[in-house]
Each structure stands twice: as structure tokens, then as C-alpha cells.
Amino acid sequence: MRLKSIILLESNSAVLEQLQEELAKTAEFQVVYAGDDGDEGVRRIMREKPDMVITGMFLKGTDGSGIIQAIKKTWPTTKIIGMGIANDALIEKALNMGADYYLVKPFASDAAMERIRELLKEDRQAEGKDFAAKKRKSVTIDEKISEIFISIGIPPHIKGYSYLREGIKLTVEKPYIINSVTKELYPTIATIFDTSASKVERAIRHAIEVAWNRGRIDAINAIFGTRVYLGTEKPTNSEFIALVADKLILESMV
Numbered sequence: 001m002r003l004k005s006i007i008l009l010e011s012n013s014a015v016l017e018q019l020q021e022e023l024a025k026t027a028e029f030q031v032v033y034a035g036d037d038g039d040e041g042v043r044r045i046m047r048e049k050p051d052m053v054i055t056g057m058f059l060k061g062t063d064g065s066g067i068i069q070a071i072k073k074t075w076p077t078t079k080i081i082g083m084g085i086a087n088d089a090l091i092e093k094a095l096n097m098g099a100d101y102y103l104v105k106p107f108a109s110d111a112a113m114e115r116i117r118e119l120l121k122e123d124r125q126a127e128g129k130d131f132a133a134k135k136r137k138s139v140t141i142d143e144k145i146s147e148i149f150i151s152i153g154i155p156p157h158i159k160g161y162s163y164l165r166e167g168i169k170l171t172v173e174k175p176y177i178i179n180s181v182t183k184e185l186y187p188t189i190a191t192i193f194d195t196s197a198s199k200v201e202r203a204i205r206h207a208i209e210v211a212w213n214r215g216r217i218d219a220i221n222a223i224f225g226t227r228v229y230l231g232t233e234k235p236t237n238s239e240f241i242a243l244v245a246d247k248l249i250l251e252s253m254v
Helices: 013-024 038-048 064-074 088-097 109-126 131-135 141-152 159-173 175-193 197-213 217-224 237-250
Strands: 004-009 029-035 052-056 079-084 101-104
Touching: 004 013, 004 038, 013 029, 013 109, 029 038, 038 052, 038 064, 052 064, 052 109, 064 079, 064 088, 079 088, 079 109, 088 101, 088 141, 101 109, 141 159, 141 217, 141 237, 159 175, 159 197, 159 237, 175 197, 175 237, 197 237
Parallel strands: 004 029, 004 052, 052 079, 079 101
Antiparallel strands: none
């Protein structure tokens, strides 16, 4: 199997070394360039045409935003992970510009590797297909879920974000699982993230509360359309997961 090529751009040498070490432990990836200079990063991206770029938002020369823009203009199929502090404005900017995911520092190495594998999984499945056909491929389910979360105000740096996304994907794949949230859905998510079902439930509840407390009721209603939420009224965990899963299914996201 061809190794997936990755370029790392980060101003913090400890974080850069952490990622390099983790990627070197696998037989899946090849780091073709690692550094803190955004200008050199752009040159290497143009030359190497990597499968993925992981970039900090603050670099020497061209910053993370410029890196993302350069990639989207030249190699739109390259996966992008933005990386930085837990700042809502910075996170939203990176994702809106085209980053596929935002990694909040500090981060656990195993969580970072999971996201990298997840984002490149689609590319592995698509190997051998014509490049033009890949460009015409519809938005992935992960990207669509991220768009929904951004619109209603669920920030990527909280644990419930990842748990919710996994729960929605599981429900899209197996709609019946929503009828067994406590006995099957939460435990399945807990196994994936090496945590407990009760922690999954609490984290998802917190993520939903964060979104509703931000008061973006108009955006929420515009997305779902199936029910009007008023004031402090919030959906249950299972109701929210079902709403998003149903929306994706109806839009033929899978």
C-alpha cells in the first residue's frame, strides 16, 4: 500500500516533534516536510502534492489561513487539519476557509492519530479512481456534520463534539440504534474513544447545552425545519442525534 504523504507546519517545536514521532511509529504515513516556515510550506505543498497538510495557525511568513487558501486553490482534494488554541473565532475561521478538522492544543497523540486516519480513510477507499471523478465527489458526511455543528454553535474543542459526530454517523449507518441509546449507542461510542458510556452521555448533553446557550435558535430551526425550538427548550441527546441523522439520510449523504 502506498504511504500517505503528510506535510507538518507548526511554530511550536515540541508539538511538531510530537506529531512527527507519532506518525513515524506507523507504517501508514510519510512526513515529506516538517517545519515552522509558512512560505517554505507553500513551496513544499506545490512540489509534493501531499495527501494531507497539518498546519498551525501561526507560522513564520505565510500563516495557517494562507496555507489553507493555497491548498484549496491548487490541490482541493488534499485533506487539511488546522491546529491551534481553543479559540472559537479561530476555529470557525479555519473550518470556514476549508480545513477538514481543527485540532486543539494541547492534544492527546492517540486522538490526533485517530482524526488523521479518519480523514484519510476516504482517500484509501478512492485509490485507483480517476482524479476528476474524485473532485466531483459530494461533500463527505463528516464535512456535512461539521457544517451543521458550526452553524448551531458546537465548538470542535469540547469532547461532546467528537462523541456527537460518532453517534450521528452510527445512527446514519444503523438507524435502529437510536432506539437503544443507553444500551448500545453510548457504549459503542465509549469503546471507540476508550471512555465510559456515562461520560459520553454527559459530554453530549454538554455539547447540546453549549449550542443552545449561544442562542442561535434561528440557525437551529433553519437547519432542522422539523420542529421550532423556543427560548431555553432543548432536544434530548437521542432527539438531537436522530434529527441530524434523519437530515443527512434525507439529503442522500450516505
